Protein backbone atom coordinates (compact mmCIF):
# COMPACT_ATOMS: atom_id res chain seq x y z
CA UNK A 1 0.00 0.00 0.00
CA UNK A 2 1.93 2.97 -1.23
CA UNK A 3 5.53 2.19 -0.32
CA UNK A 4 4.49 -0.20 2.39
CA UNK A 5 4.45 -3.95 1.82
CA UNK A 6 1.09 -5.57 2.50
CA UNK A 7 0.06 -9.11 3.33
CA UNK A 8 -3.07 -9.86 1.30
CA UNK A 9 -5.28 -12.68 2.51
CA UNK A 10 -6.88 -14.28 -0.53
CA UNK A 11 -9.71 -16.82 -0.73
CA UNK A 12 -12.72 -17.23 1.50
CA UNK A 13 -11.26 -20.12 3.55
CA UNK A 14 -8.05 -18.18 4.27
CA UNK A 15 -9.93 -14.99 5.14
CA UNK A 16 -12.23 -16.93 7.49
CA UNK A 17 -9.30 -18.75 9.12
CA UNK A 18 -7.65 -15.42 9.89
CA UNK A 19 -10.61 -13.24 10.84
CA UNK A 20 -12.72 -15.83 12.66
CA UNK A 21 -10.47 -18.70 13.83
CA UNK A 22 -7.55 -16.38 14.75
CA UNK A 23 -9.83 -13.43 15.48
CA UNK A 24 -7.80 -11.80 18.25
CA UNK A 25 -4.54 -11.80 16.24
CA UNK A 26 -6.16 -10.11 13.24
CA UNK A 27 -8.23 -7.51 15.08
CA UNK A 28 -5.76 -4.62 14.71
CA UNK A 29 -6.37 -1.71 12.31
CA UNK A 30 -3.66 -0.32 9.99
CA UNK A 31 -2.91 3.42 10.07
CA UNK A 32 -4.22 3.83 6.49
CA UNK A 33 -3.23 7.44 5.57
CA UNK A 34 -6.63 8.19 4.03
CA UNK A 35 -8.52 7.06 7.16
CA UNK A 36 -5.92 8.62 9.41
CA UNK A 37 -6.33 12.00 7.75
CA UNK A 38 -10.12 11.85 7.98
CA UNK A 39 -10.13 10.80 11.65
CA UNK A 40 -6.88 12.41 12.88
CA UNK A 41 -6.17 9.06 14.51
CA UNK A 42 -9.24 9.13 16.78
CA UNK A 43 -12.37 7.02 16.80
CA UNK A 44 -13.38 3.39 16.46
CA UNK A 45 -12.35 2.87 12.84
CA UNK A 46 -8.66 3.75 13.26
CA UNK A 47 -7.78 2.97 16.88
CA UNK A 48 -6.31 -0.18 18.41
CA UNK A 49 -5.90 -1.93 21.75
CA UNK A 50 -7.88 -1.02 24.86
CA UNK A 51 -9.07 2.29 23.41
CA UNK A 52 -10.63 0.50 20.38
CA UNK A 53 -12.10 -2.26 22.58
CA UNK A 54 -13.88 0.29 24.74
CA UNK A 55 -15.15 2.26 21.76
CA UNK A 56 -16.34 -0.91 20.00
CA UNK A 57 -18.24 -2.01 23.13
CA UNK A 58 -19.70 1.45 23.53
CA UNK A 59 -20.68 1.68 19.84
CA UNK A 60 -22.36 -1.73 19.81
CA UNK A 61 -24.21 -1.05 23.07
CA UNK A 62 -25.33 2.34 21.82
CA UNK A 63 -26.46 0.99 18.45
CA UNK A 64 -28.35 -1.80 20.25
CA UNK A 65 -29.88 0.66 22.74
CA UNK A 66 -30.85 2.71 19.75
CA UNK A 67 -32.64 -0.42 18.54
CA UNK A 68 -30.26 -1.85 15.91
CA UNK A 69 -31.45 -5.29 14.85
CA UNK A 70 -34.64 -4.99 16.90
CA UNK A 71 -38.29 -4.65 16.05
CA UNK A 72 -38.34 -1.00 17.06
CA UNK A 73 -35.60 -0.11 14.61
CA UNK A 74 -37.62 -1.89 11.94
CA UNK A 75 -40.55 0.46 12.54
CA UNK A 76 -38.29 3.53 12.48
CA UNK A 77 -36.84 2.53 9.15
CA UNK A 78 -40.36 1.84 7.83
CA UNK A 79 -41.31 5.33 8.93
CA UNK A 80 -38.26 6.79 7.22
CA UNK A 81 -39.07 4.87 4.02
CA UNK A 82 -42.49 6.55 4.02
CA UNK A 83 -40.80 9.95 4.17
CA UNK A 84 -38.59 8.93 1.28
CA UNK A 85 -41.74 8.02 -0.62
CA UNK A 86 -43.13 11.51 0.05
CA UNK A 87 -39.93 12.95 -1.30
CA UNK A 88 -39.77 10.97 -4.54
CA UNK A 89 -43.15 9.45 -5.86
CA UNK A 90 -41.12 1.12 -12.60
CA UNK A 91 -42.23 -0.74 -15.00
CA UNK A 92 -43.56 -4.11 -14.04
CA UNK A 93 -40.09 -5.51 -13.61
CA UNK A 94 -39.74 -8.86 -11.92
CA UNK A 95 -38.78 -7.33 -8.61
CA UNK A 96 -41.74 -4.98 -8.54
CA UNK A 97 -44.10 -7.77 -9.58
CA UNK A 98 -42.83 -9.99 -6.76
CA UNK A 99 -43.38 -7.18 -4.26
CA UNK A 100 -46.88 -6.44 -5.63
CA UNK A 101 -47.83 -10.14 -5.50
CA UNK A 102 -46.53 -10.75 -1.98
CA UNK A 103 -47.24 -7.57 -0.03
CA UNK A 104 -49.06 -5.26 -2.42
CA UNK A 105 -48.58 -1.52 -2.76
CA UNK A 106 -49.99 -0.27 0.52
CA UNK A 107 -48.72 -2.32 3.46
CA UNK A 108 -45.26 -1.38 4.80
CA UNK A 109 -42.73 -4.17 4.32
CA UNK A 110 -41.29 -5.92 7.38
CA UNK A 111 -38.08 -7.92 7.70
CA UNK A 112 -40.27 -11.04 7.86
CA UNK A 113 -41.21 -10.40 4.23
CA UNK A 114 -37.62 -11.04 3.13
CA UNK A 115 -38.27 -14.79 3.17
CA UNK A 116 -41.20 -14.41 0.79
CA UNK A 117 -39.31 -12.08 -1.56
CA UNK A 118 -36.39 -14.24 -2.74
CA UNK A 119 -35.91 -12.38 -6.01
CA UNK A 120 -35.86 -8.96 -4.34
CA UNK A 121 -33.44 -10.26 -1.70
CA UNK A 122 -31.22 -11.70 -4.46
CA UNK A 123 -31.21 -8.34 -6.33
CA UNK A 124 -30.08 -6.52 -3.18
CA UNK A 125 -27.31 -9.08 -2.56
CA UNK A 126 -26.25 -8.96 -6.20
CA UNK A 127 -26.13 -5.14 -6.08
CA UNK A 128 -23.81 -5.29 -3.07
CA UNK A 129 -21.65 -7.93 -4.76
CA UNK A 130 -21.51 -6.09 -8.06
CA UNK A 131 -20.90 -2.62 -6.64
CA UNK A 132 -18.17 -4.06 -4.44
CA UNK A 133 -17.79 -0.84 -2.45
CA UNK A 134 -14.96 -2.00 -0.18
CA UNK A 135 -13.19 -4.83 -2.07
CA UNK A 136 -10.24 -5.07 0.31
CA UNK A 137 -12.21 -4.19 3.46
CA UNK A 138 -10.47 -1.65 5.70
CA UNK A 139 -6.85 -2.79 6.17
CA UNK A 140 -5.93 -4.58 9.41
CA UNK A 141 -2.64 -4.51 11.29
CA UNK A 142 -0.60 -7.02 13.23
CA UNK A 143 -0.28 -5.54 16.72
CA UNK A 144 2.09 -8.41 17.65
CA UNK A 145 3.91 -11.15 15.69
CA UNK A 146 1.32 -13.53 14.22
CA UNK A 147 1.86 -17.11 13.12
CA UNK A 148 -0.60 -17.87 10.37
CA UNK A 149 -0.61 -21.01 8.20
CA UNK A 150 3.02 -21.60 9.17
CA UNK A 151 4.16 -18.10 8.13
CA UNK A 152 5.29 -15.37 10.51
CA UNK A 153 3.59 -12.03 9.98
CA UNK A 154 5.81 -9.62 11.94
CA UNK A 155 4.39 -7.00 14.29
CA UNK A 156 3.19 -3.77 12.60
CA UNK A 157 2.54 -5.35 9.18
CA UNK A 158 -0.45 -4.16 7.20
CA UNK A 159 -2.75 -7.11 6.55
CA UNK A 160 -5.77 -6.79 4.35
CA UNK A 161 -8.40 -9.29 3.37
CA UNK A 162 -9.81 -9.48 -0.11
CA UNK A 163 -13.50 -9.64 0.78
CA UNK A 164 -14.66 -9.08 -2.76
CA UNK A 165 -16.40 -12.18 -4.07
CA UNK A 166 -15.78 -11.14 -7.61
CA UNK A 167 -12.22 -12.21 -8.10
CA UNK A 168 -11.97 -15.19 -5.85
CA UNK A 169 -15.14 -17.06 -5.53
CA UNK A 170 -17.27 -16.13 -8.46
CA UNK A 171 -14.57 -16.20 -11.04
CA UNK A 172 -14.73 -19.79 -12.24
CA UNK A 173 -18.31 -20.48 -11.35
CA UNK A 174 -20.22 -17.41 -12.38
CA UNK A 175 -19.99 -14.31 -14.52
CA UNK A 176 -18.55 -11.81 -12.04
CA UNK A 177 -18.68 -8.79 -14.32
CA UNK A 178 -22.35 -9.28 -15.13
CA UNK A 179 -25.17 -8.12 -12.90
CA UNK A 180 -27.31 -11.22 -12.47
CA UNK A 181 -29.57 -11.90 -9.45
CA UNK A 182 -29.37 -15.63 -10.33
CA UNK A 183 -25.99 -15.57 -8.58
CA UNK A 184 -28.05 -15.66 -5.37
CA UNK A 185 -30.91 -17.93 -6.49
CA UNK A 186 -31.11 -21.71 -6.88
CA UNK A 187 -32.69 -23.28 -9.95
CA UNK A 188 -36.14 -23.21 -8.30
CA UNK A 189 -35.91 -19.46 -7.64
CA UNK A 190 -35.25 -19.85 -3.89
CA UNK A 191 -32.77 -17.50 -2.24
CA UNK A 192 -29.37 -19.15 -2.18
CA UNK A 193 -27.03 -17.54 0.36
CA UNK A 194 -23.33 -17.69 -0.42
CA UNK A 195 -21.08 -18.15 2.63
CA UNK A 196 -18.25 -16.31 0.86
CA UNK A 197 -20.40 -13.18 0.54
CA UNK A 198 -18.96 -11.00 3.31
CA UNK A 199 -19.30 -7.36 2.21
CA UNK A 200 -19.26 -6.29 5.86
CA UNK A 201 -16.15 -8.43 6.53
CA UNK A 202 -16.00 -10.90 9.42
CA UNK A 203 -14.48 -11.43 12.86
CA UNK A 204 -13.80 -8.97 15.69
CA UNK A 205 -13.30 -5.95 13.48
CA UNK A 206 -16.32 -6.56 11.22
CA UNK A 207 -18.70 -3.69 10.42
CA UNK A 208 -20.64 -2.71 13.55
CA UNK A 209 -23.48 -1.32 11.43
CA UNK A 210 -24.25 -4.52 9.47
CA UNK A 211 -27.70 -5.31 10.96
CA UNK A 212 -28.76 -1.68 10.54
CA UNK A 213 -27.42 -1.45 6.98
CA UNK A 214 -29.12 -4.73 5.96
CA UNK A 215 -32.44 -3.62 7.40
CA UNK A 216 -32.24 -0.24 5.70
CA UNK A 217 -31.30 -1.71 2.33
CA UNK A 218 -34.26 -4.11 2.35
CA UNK A 219 -36.93 -1.80 3.76
CA UNK A 220 -35.91 1.23 1.65
CA UNK A 221 -35.66 -0.66 -1.63
CA UNK A 222 -39.00 -2.47 -1.17
CA UNK A 223 -40.84 0.67 -0.05
CA UNK A 224 -39.49 2.73 -2.94
CA UNK A 225 -40.46 0.08 -5.51
CA UNK A 226 -43.97 -0.18 -4.03
CA UNK A 227 -44.53 3.46 -4.85
CA UNK A 228 -42.32 4.36 -7.82
CA UNK A 229 -41.13 3.22 -11.16
CA UNK A 230 -37.49 4.20 -11.72
CA UNK A 231 -36.01 5.06 -15.08
CA UNK A 232 -33.04 6.80 -16.59
CA UNK A 233 -33.81 10.01 -18.54
CA UNK A 234 -31.68 8.88 -21.49
CA UNK A 235 -32.50 5.17 -21.33
CA UNK A 236 -30.75 2.35 -19.50
CA UNK A 237 -27.96 2.08 -22.08
CA UNK A 238 -26.76 5.60 -21.22
CA UNK A 239 -25.87 4.51 -17.68
CA UNK A 240 -22.29 3.44 -17.15
CA UNK A 241 -22.30 1.07 -14.20
CA UNK A 242 -18.52 0.79 -13.93
CA UNK A 243 -17.05 2.69 -10.95
CA UNK A 244 -15.85 6.25 -11.47
CA UNK A 245 -12.84 5.64 -9.21
CA UNK A 246 -11.39 2.36 -8.00
CA UNK A 247 -8.82 2.03 -5.30
CA UNK A 248 -9.45 1.39 -1.65
CA UNK A 249 -13.14 1.69 -2.61
CA UNK A 250 -15.18 1.42 -5.80
CA UNK A 251 -17.02 4.71 -6.14
CA UNK A 252 -20.13 4.60 -8.34
CA UNK A 253 -20.78 7.34 -10.93
CA UNK A 254 -23.46 9.92 -10.37
CA UNK A 255 -26.39 9.92 -12.75
CA UNK A 256 -29.93 11.23 -12.92
CA UNK A 257 -32.81 8.98 -12.01
CA UNK A 258 -36.49 9.62 -12.71
CA UNK A 259 -38.88 8.35 -10.04
CA UNK A 260 -42.42 8.16 -11.47
CA UNK A 261 -45.27 7.63 -8.99
CA UNK A 262 -47.23 4.46 -9.73
Ligand code: HEM
Nearest residue numbers: 044045134137138199200201202205206207208209212213
Ligand atom coordinates in the same frame (compact mmCIF):
# COMPACT_ATOMS: atom_id res chain seq x y z
C1 HEM B 1 -23.88 -1.18 3.02
C2 HEM B 1 -23.36 -0.52 4.06
C3 HEM B 1 -22.04 -0.86 4.72
C4 HEM B 1 -20.98 -1.62 4.28
C5 HEM B 1 -20.82 -2.40 2.96
C6 HEM B 1 -19.97 -1.59 5.34
C7 HEM B 1 -18.74 -2.25 5.28
C8 HEM B 1 -17.75 -2.19 6.26
C9 HEM B 1 -16.46 -2.87 6.20
C10 HEM B 1 -15.97 -3.79 5.07
C11 HEM B 1 -15.76 -2.56 7.34
C12 HEM B 1 -14.33 -3.02 7.73
C13 HEM B 1 -14.40 -4.31 8.53
C14 HEM B 1 -13.01 -4.86 8.90
O1 HEM B 1 -12.09 -4.09 9.14
O2 HEM B 1 -12.84 -6.13 8.97
C15 HEM B 1 -16.63 -1.68 8.13
C16 HEM B 1 -16.26 -1.14 9.37
C17 HEM B 1 -17.08 -0.30 10.10
N1 HEM B 1 -18.39 0.08 9.80
FE1 HEM B 1 -19.44 -0.42 8.14
N2 HEM B 1 -20.44 -0.82 6.39
C18 HEM B 1 -21.70 -0.36 6.07
C19 HEM B 1 -22.55 0.41 6.85
C20 HEM B 1 -22.25 0.86 8.11
C21 HEM B 1 -23.17 1.58 9.00
C22 HEM B 1 -24.64 1.88 8.68
C23 HEM B 1 -22.47 1.89 10.13
C24 HEM B 1 -22.91 2.62 11.38
C25 HEM B 1 -24.09 2.50 11.93
C26 HEM B 1 -21.11 1.37 9.97
C27 HEM B 1 -20.09 1.51 10.89
C28 HEM B 1 -18.83 0.93 10.79
C29 HEM B 1 -17.74 1.10 11.78
C30 HEM B 1 -17.80 1.97 13.03
C31 HEM B 1 -16.66 0.33 11.36
C32 HEM B 1 -15.29 0.17 12.05
C33 HEM B 1 -15.37 -0.97 13.06
C34 HEM B 1 -14.03 -1.19 13.78
O3 HEM B 1 -13.00 -0.72 13.28
O4 HEM B 1 -14.05 -1.86 14.85
N3 HEM B 1 -21.02 0.75 8.74
N4 HEM B 1 -17.82 -1.47 7.47
